[in-house]
Amino acid sequence: MTPAELSRTVLRSVRGAVEEQELSVSVPARIVVQPPPRPGCGDYASNVALQLARQAGRPAREVAEILRKRLSGSAGIARVEIAGPGFLNFTLGDGAQAALVREVLARGESYGGAAAGQGPVAAGPVAGAAGDARAAVVAEALARIDAAAGLGGRRAGEQPVLAPARDDLATLVARLGADEARWVLLRPAAQDPVRVPERPVQRESNPRFRVQYAYARARALGRHARELGFGSEPGDVGAPVRGQAADDGSSDGAGSAAQALKSFHTLLATYPSVVESAARLRAPDRVVRHLEATADAFFRWHDDYPPLPVGEQKPLAVHRARLALAEAGRTVLANGLRLLGISAPEHL
DSSP states (O other), rough: HHHHHHHHHHHHHHHHHHTTTSSSOOSOOOSOBBBSSTTTTTEEEOHHHHHHHHHSSSOOOHHHHHHHHHHHHHHTEEEEEEEEEEEEEEOOTTTHHHHHHHHHHHHHHGGGGHHHHOOOOOSSOOSSSSSSHHHHHHHHHHHHHEEEEEEOSSTTTOOOOOOOSSOOHHHHHHHHHHHHHHHHHSSSSSSSSOOHHHHHHHHTTTHHHHHHHHHHHHHHHHHHHHHHHHOOOSOOOOOOOOOOBBBBOOBBHHHHHHHHHHHHHHHHHHHHHHHHHHHHOTTHHHHHHHHHHHHHHHHHHHHSSSSOOOOOOOOHHHHHHHHHHHHHHHHHHHHHHEEEEEEEOOOO
């Protein structure tokens, strides 16, 4: 179950409570679910009960309990709990992570939006005066993001708030290369200045390089798997390869690895909502930062759950499942880079 599916499920529960007169509120147009602020609070959380409480004339925890009862037992949801003043915390059922991977792979280039598979706009001297470079690159990225979010291009009367770029685009492309130039212009938030490096750095300290390298690494995993004679199949990725038992019987290393796996799944699941918010807020930097987080999570997960067998080990079901997860990560990275007009190279 993705956050969008969970949001629709919660929305149906609100609508049902209103229709059956358990709640007297206006049904909201949409309900936000997002990862909880702290580990151990389920997979997703929503403050919908707090939002509806005033209108309902009831304490938020009472509203939350009405919704909890309706949501308990819903397909894909293992547990619904009430936290604090009335937050709903959701723990997804077994198979939710494999179902997410299956959805990402099935949708491919369209994952994250109806038009996420549009071709990139070639970088070039589309702006001449200093300061126009950032405006041009942001406008191009927002046009793609709008299309992916189903908005059909820039909305009338809306312009992004831009800080001036130091150089025109042609100069930046000549100095940094097309990908680095666009990344430099798109990464800062609208109110922040552009900081142009002296030269592009092809190492992991450069976030643009890390994102492209993560994509290239995921592509290489697929090639190596084919050479070994196996393919991907969404499923249980198994236990991490590291982690020693602590004195209390827990495994700090395994716990860290499990958190890395969960973070990676969460970033894949929330990519469509990031595209939507980037369009709504006129903020392509949200896509940039989500790609950075996804790439970093990919490397942490990959180290703990290697997708390829080692030595004489035969490919197992867990390797097929890990390979499928790597392919899902590759899909999200490729789609995000495409929206930004930045290449997704097979080799680095």
